[in-house]
Amino acid sequence: MAAHKIYAMSFKSVYPHYVAKAERKGRTKGEVDDIIFWLTGYDANGFEQQLADAVSMEEFFAQAPKMNDNRTLIKGVVCGVRVEDIEEPLMREIRYLDKLIDELAKGKAMEKILRAA
Template identity: 60%
Template sequence: MPADRIRRMTFASIYPMYVQKVERKARSTDDLDRVLTWLTGYDGEGLERVIADEVDLETFFAQAPAMNPNTSLITGVICGVRVEEIEDPLMQQIRWMDKLVDEVAKGKKMTSILRGDVGVGA
């Protein structure tokens, strides 16, 4: 999928897919929201607002209240690409989010997913 098309996707369009993915693996939307909060600094109301406003991914990340300073600890492969090697900052943020959601769905421990930062997004 071309990067421009991904940028224009709304958070509201992908959030239900994330919910389905984690629930299929017996994880909760609370777990999903916790990692999204950890990554972006949005709180529950903020996530609800960007969903209701159908904010695109570019705006979602541009207006994120506080990107987590430990995002550099998010490593690994998503969609065949190492997330730490992605040069486009927005695409890297999107892939960080995908990677965290995958880790939730795979049943990883929350302390591992949050890179040991258990107090943030709790």
Template identity: 60%
Template sequence: MARHRIFAMSFASIYPLYVQKVERKGHTTAELDQVITWLTGYDDAGLRQVIDSEVDLETFFAQAPAMNPNVSLIKGVICGYRVEDIEDPLMQQIRYMDKLVDELARGKKMASILRGSATPAV
């Protein structure tokens, strides 16, 4: 099976695009970081470290401290695919992150984006 090119992209190259997207819609980098932290378990220092070291997305998710146990509650369409139906686990994790960023940019309430979880202080 062919490896997807997105797996080799660095998180550092995608992160600024996420920042632009949410800021363009009136949201903050802190809110973006909160969403990514909720999904992956990285803290602020860990997030900065993976950005600075330019790890690829495969490594980013492989080294994630703890994927949130509520990721299965993330549903919907991203890039024309239902995230809950994506078979490749890594691609699904990437699309979960895309979906959460889209929800933030669209102005969805943080409690809803975090699937009802308590919102950690950022």
């Protein structure tokens, strides 16, 4: 799928897939939300508003209150591409989130996923 099509998709349409992936592996919606809040700086109210407004992926990340500085510690492969090598900034942010959800689904501890000291 071309990047511009991904950017135009609503975050609201993608979010249930993140939750379903986590729940299939015994994780929770709350953990998915914690990851999103950690990465983007949204709180529950701000996040719910983004879903209600059906913002695009591009708008969701552009309007994020504070992207976590530690997101650059996220390394690894998503969809056959190393996230740390993605040059396009928005695609890198999207893939950071994808990678964190993958780690959650693989059973990694939340403190490791959230790059806690």
